Amino acid sequence: MSWSEMQPLLTQGTIDTLYMVLWATVVSVIGGLPIGVLLVLTDKGGLLQNTVVNKVVGAIVNIGRSLPFIILLVALIPFTTLVVGTFIGPTAMIVPLAIGAIPFFARLVETAIREVDHGLVEAVQSMGGSIPTIIRKVLLPQALPSLVSAVTTTVIVLIGYSALAGAVGGEGLGAKVITYGYQRFDTQFMLVTVVVLIVIVTVVQLVGDGIVRLLARRGRTAS
Amino acid sequence: MITTTGLTKVYESRGRQVTALDGVDLHVREGEVFGVIGQSGAGKSSLIRCVNLLERPTSGTVTVDGTDLTALAGRGRRANKDLRRARSRIGMVFQHFNLLSSRTVKDNVELPLEILGVSGADRSRRALELLDLVGLADKARAYPGQLSGGQKQRVGIARALAGNPKVLLSDEATSALDPETTRSILQLLRDLNRQLGLTVLLITHEMDVVKQICDSAALMKKGRVVESGTVAELLATPGSELAHELFPVTGDASGPGSTVLDVTFHGEAATQPVISQLSRTYNIDISILGAAMDTVGGRQIGRMRIELPGPYEENVVPIGFLREQGLQAELVAPDADADAGAGAGADADADAEADADADVQEKAAVPAQNAPKLVKEIAK
Numbered sequence: 001m002s003w004s005e006m007q008p009l010l011t012q013g014t015i016d017t018l019y020m021v022l023w024a025t026v027v028s029v030i031g032g033l034p035i036g037v038l039l040v041l042t043d044k045g046g047l048l049q050n051t052v053v054n055k056v057v058g059a060i061v062n063i064g065r066s067l068p069f070i071i072l073l074v075a076l077i078p079f080t081t082l083v084v085g086t087f088i089g090p091t092a093m094i095v096p097l098a099i100g101a102i103p104f105f106a107r108l109v110e111t112a113i114r115e116v117d118h119g120l121v122e123a124v125q126s127m128g129g130s131i132p133t134i135i136r137k138v139l140l141p142q143a144l145p146s147l148v149s150a151v152t153t154t155v156i157v158l159i160g161y162s163a164l165a166g167a168v169g170g171e172g173l174g175a176k177v178i179t180y181g182y183q184r185f186d187t188q189f190m191l192v193t194v195v196v197l198i199v200i201v202t203v204v205q206l207v208g209d210g211i212v213r214l215l216a217r218r219g220r221t222a223s
Numbered sequence: 224m225i226t227t228t229g230l231t232k233v234y235e236s237r238g239r240q241v242t243a244l245d246g247v248d249l250h251v252r253e254g255e256v257f258g259v260i261g262q263s264g265a266g267k268s269s270l271i272r273c274v275n276l277l278e279r280p281t282s283g284t285v286t287v288d289g290t291d292l293t294a295l296a297g298r299g300r301r302a303n304k305d306l307r308r309a310r311s312r313i314g315m316v317f318q319h320f321n322l323l324s325s326r327t328v329k330d331n332v333e334l335p336l337e338i339l340g341v342s343g344a345d346r347s348r349r350a351l352e353l354l355d356l357v358g359l360a361d362k363a364r365a366y367p368g369q370l371s372g373g374q375k376q377r378v379g380i381a382r383a384l385a386g387n388p389k390v391l392l393s394d395e396a397t398s399a400l401d402p403e404t405t406r407s408i409l410q411l412l413r414d415l416n417r418q419l420g421l422t423v424l425l426i427t428h429e430m431d432v433v434k435q436i437c438d439s440a441a442l443m444k445k446g447r448v449v450e451s452g453t454v455a456e457l458l459a460t461p462g463s464e465l466a467h468e469l470f471p472v473t474g475d476a477s478g479p480g481s482t483v484l485d486v487t488f489h490g491e492a493a494t495q496p497v498i499s500q501l502s503r504t505y506n507i508d509i510s511i512l513g514a515a516m517d518t519v520g521g522r523q524i525g526r527m528r529i530e531l532p533g534p535y536e537e538n539v540v541p542i543g544f545l546r547e548q549g550l551q552a553e554l555v556a557p558d559a560d561a562d563a564g565a566g567a568g569a570d571a572d573a574d575a576e577a578d579a580d581a582d583v584q585e586k587a588a589v590p591a592q593n594a595p596k597l598v599k600e601i602a603k
């Protein structure tokens with residue numbers, strides 16, 4: 001394949017990949033954030049201590065995390081069809097990608113929120129702050145750098161998942177590699193695609209780290 | 224202003240029960256600085272955390288400014304709206320400051336106001352006012368991470384005052400600070416207490432804190448309040464452990480068969496030449512075994528250990544005379560603290576030298592041989 005043949009494939013693949021990953025990230029954050037917070041709050045000694053809820057949600061998250069993504073991808077085909085109307089194409093792929101990443105992101109959120117000094121929670125309680133206030137004004141802002149790191153990690157994991165999704169009717173760079181690189185033995189195309197993926201992942205990591213550092217520089221040291 | 228009755232707190236940890244508070248009755252009057260002192264594990268933190276119900280008492284009641292918080296809180300684990308409203312009228316400062324590192328100093332001070340639903344412009348004005356009050360007007364835009372410990376605690380105090388509380392709770396607010404900074408923070412608390420009529424309940428394990436700013440104090444041991452009262456009352460209580468700790472006087476009797484008295488002066492009495500009057504009126508020789516002047520709770524107090532010749536029975540009248548003059552005269556049992564005497568005497572020497580240039584807290588303690596000079600000072 002010549003460069004001029006490769007270029008439109010790579011461009012389209014990159015656009016599709018970014019499209020899937022972006023929306024899957026948005027959905028994962030919206031879904032995973034409350035689950036992560038809930039896991040912390042309902043835990044023993046938490047503000048909303050509730051062993052049953054904690055155990056059930058924890059178990060679901062663990063199942064979600066231990067399922068290999070490729071199996072999830074196939075198992076979710078009926079559900080995806082129900083939601084999007086089809087299970088093929090980049091939009092359809094957002095569903096399994098997000099569902100695969102929600103438990104992953106939720107655990108990262110849980111860890112990040114747990115790191116917040118309990119003294120701060122007490123301080124806000126002593127001011128008469130309610131639980132929603134504590135979440136909004138203490139837990140989330142204080143955990144923000146860790147949460148940004150969690151999003152970065154999730155995006156990178158999703159880029160990996162999205163390549164896999166190419167095997168099951170998805171679009172994007174993964175699908176292009178399977179069609180042109182694997183099935184047509186075009187090693188050169190495969191290598192170029194790998195380089196593009198590496199570049200994307202590196203840029204995401206750099207941007208994420210940059211934001212974390214920016215937040216840290218605003219005087220966010222201990223206490 | 225703050226009253227607890229029969230307050231108990233039992234923690235359950237891994238099946239084991241720990242009684243942190245065992246029937247605490249405490250009464251803090253409006254406008255006073257009340258210090259609770261005790262060793263580690265005595266239950267001081269549990270007590271102060273029960274006052275704003277950060278910790279739910281196992282039994283007993285807490286009343287703050289006429290509101291029974293324990294009744295308000297109901298039975299649920301979560302703080303209901305009424306309790307939260309009541310809490311917003313009680314400021315609290317913490318040993319480790321507990322400032323939000325993600326917010327600027329000013330935004331930290333605004334936080335309680337946000338919770339109270341104060342509008343942006345008012346919040347901003349009030350926060351700057353408060354920062355000015357604690358002497359940090361220039362640090363409004365800094366982050367807590369850029370401040371020293373003392374500055375952080377000032378922010379903590381400003382934040383605690385944001386909701387215009389009548390009561391301020393302080394759990395070891397100065398324990399993470401060096402002595403110099405501790406003094407300045409205590410002075411700030413004292414000033415706020417005076418200026419704003421703020422009632423302060425503070426927890427400490429340092430007697431110096433009680434000495435410097437408390438009007439009243441309580442001693443806690445094993446979950447119980449074993450002594451409590453105004454500093455003057457405590458100093459007047461024979462055998463009070465707190466009084467002795469607050470203000471030790473020592474000195475050994477020159478021999479058997481004499482009467483040893485601890486005499487405490489405060490206020491007016493400290494300015495009268497009582498000892499020379501006593502000596503002249505009854506024609507007795509008085510030896511001074513030890514004496515000290517100190518500032519306790521902002522008041523000058525003198526203590527002196529004197530020896531009168533003859534047994535107690537012969538000295539009833541002179542002792543009566545001292546008490547008539549408004550002094551506290553407390554009989555010291557022979558050999559009561561002969562052991563403690565030797566060690567403390569050496570301490571007193573060191574103090575006397577160190578105090579030549581001590582300015583913040585005036586303090587003089589002298590062993591017996593230097594005493595006459597001090598008596599003149601007291602008599603002046």
Ligand SMILES: Nc1ncnc2c1ncn2[C@@H]1O[C@H](COP(=O)(O)OP(=O)(O)OP(=O)(O)O)[C@@H](O)[C@H]1O
Nearest residue numbers: 234236241243262263264265266267268269270428
């Ligand atoms: N959350 C808790 N769970 C179990 N036991 C507790 C808890 N908090 C305090 N205790 C126990 O209650 C007792 C009193 O503790 P508290 O913190 O009130 O003491 P303190 O006087 O403040 O001590 P310190 O000077 O060390 O701060 C201690 O024996 C402590 O181990």
Ligand SMILES: [Mg+2]
Nearest residue numbers: 267268269395
């Ligand atoms: Mg404590």
